[in-house]
Amino acid sequence: MKPPYIITNEIVTLVASISEKIGEINASHLYKPATELRRKNRIKTIQSSLEIEGNTLTEEQITALLDNKRVLASLKDILEVQNAIKIYEQLNSFNPYQLKDLEKAHKILMCGLIDNAGKLRTTNVGIVKGSKVEHIAPSGTMVNGLMRNLFDYLKKDNDLILIKSCVFHYEFEFIHPFLDGNGRMGRLWQTLILMQQYPVFEFLPIESLIKQKQNDYYNTLSESDKKGNSTPFIEFMLEIILESLDGLLQSQSITLRTEDRIFLFKEKIGQNTFSRKEYMQNFKNISAPTASRDLKWAVEQNLLIKFGEFRLTEYQFK
Template sequence: MIVSNDSIKLKPPYQITSKILSFISSISQKIGEINAKHLVKANPQLRKQNQIRTIHASLNIEGNTLSEEQITAILENKRIIGPEKDIKEVVNALAVYKALSQLKPYSEKDFLKAHKLLMTGLIENPGRYRNKSVGIVKGTNIEHIAPPYENISFLMSDLFKYLKDKSELALIKSCVFHYEMEFIHPFLDGNGRMGRLWQTLILMNELPLFEFLPFETLISKNQEEYYKALSTSDKQGNSTPFIEYMLGIIDYSLLELLENNSKKLNETERLEIFLETNKQEFSRKDYMKHYSEISSATASRDLKNGVQLGLIQRSGDKKTSLYRKI
């Protein structure tokens, strides 16, 4: 668990292994390639699709029976037939993801707010830490005895203090938080969902592309490995095995994103992405600065196409042309 030293720095126990360093290097390389190719914004439906996949995967791990198609229907306010509890879990998860951009990953208050959104109507006192002792049982074996409920408040407070340590990489912090939160098991229910959700939020805060990375689908496909990594870390008394496991999941998810979005952007997609992320008025020079790999002739064609499609308006002569979003 978290320990403190004379400098009042709180740090959960783990070791940086060669495997961890290798994954961090590989992940950083892939993130650079994804950003350079503007892949995460190439498809306007990507955010919605990944939100559905993430919710489906995270709830599936917890036994929810609804399909991606049913979750999509709920998102589109359509009626579906299914277990009332499963539908409520999806409705709550959608509410959390809708509020995700307003939640601060380093705020314990927001953490409790997210749990309340996630578990309202499913348990008593959502958004509050448990007030009784719990253990995780698998079959006839007690897999994990969580710390006494009297200790939860200061353990979680220490964990959030650790999150604010700017000397730690977000990739590492997100994995450590996920494991330590599962170890503390602060809620009577919803701990797994909250651990995975908060890891995503920590990563999104540092690296926005993680909003588009449904790495929980990989966890869902092989849940045994997920629980094994948690169990191994428990036995070793540190989060090192879980960090290695989660970094491997993230690395593979980034590889999938690269492979599934390897096509080149066309002129319309390039301009639409530019318009999403840039100022209201711009020049061809601004456009070429954003896309340093394209020629001036390609930039001119993109902008001419945008005018014809009604995406932008042009003013001024050829040398001083300015473009505005419509």
């Protein structure tokens, strides 16, 4: 059964704006940031997602843990970060459309933190904030069936992936399928779903914007609970995604080096042969001499094989 939500004019407008920004990002070759920026964004993502759940480690401390340095903090906080680092290192190995992969990811994320990591709950739970019960999750006996229905929707529904990722995130939090770790898993899985169609989301620190708007995040989850559909949450998350993409475009005045251009083109062209002209069409701001220098460098580095001479010259990646 399809989860309840309405595609409003606001959602349509946000999806159009996001698609436009993704087009700009792809045209500017920002979809795969440089290694240092990828690392920085990943640290920011881990720190933000865990801070939302009460973890106290700073970006500097997480950087130290990534570098295998000693950090003074509670063992629980350190273990949460170490587990999150493992998950993000393996992100591309998970299939977002498989429930067993979600369970496997939860087991890694919560290993050593709870007894039944990776297992769907079978008991009843309520979410308490302060002295108030914020949300009573569906009965433990319903969890398995609800999660299977949610994955069926994700796999089979024809709505745009941008919308389905937000619906999945909300429904996941509503079902609350695990005894702990649901918040970080819901955010992680939305990223994983988006990555399948838009590689830029692998290194986009959406979590840091959610952290900045943490009260709005929880209020919108509550609003969707009260309305009985995920529409308010879809609108909120699409705004967050748009803001993240805007931030990437504004902060990255990118200057690609020879090496950057060659490896970006390798990802696009694969094993197909190509000419200098085809290479230049992919990087519209470079001159013919620059393209020639790039390709000469790649041949010298043993990355490319060169066939023919002059106008008949073609190349192929090894």
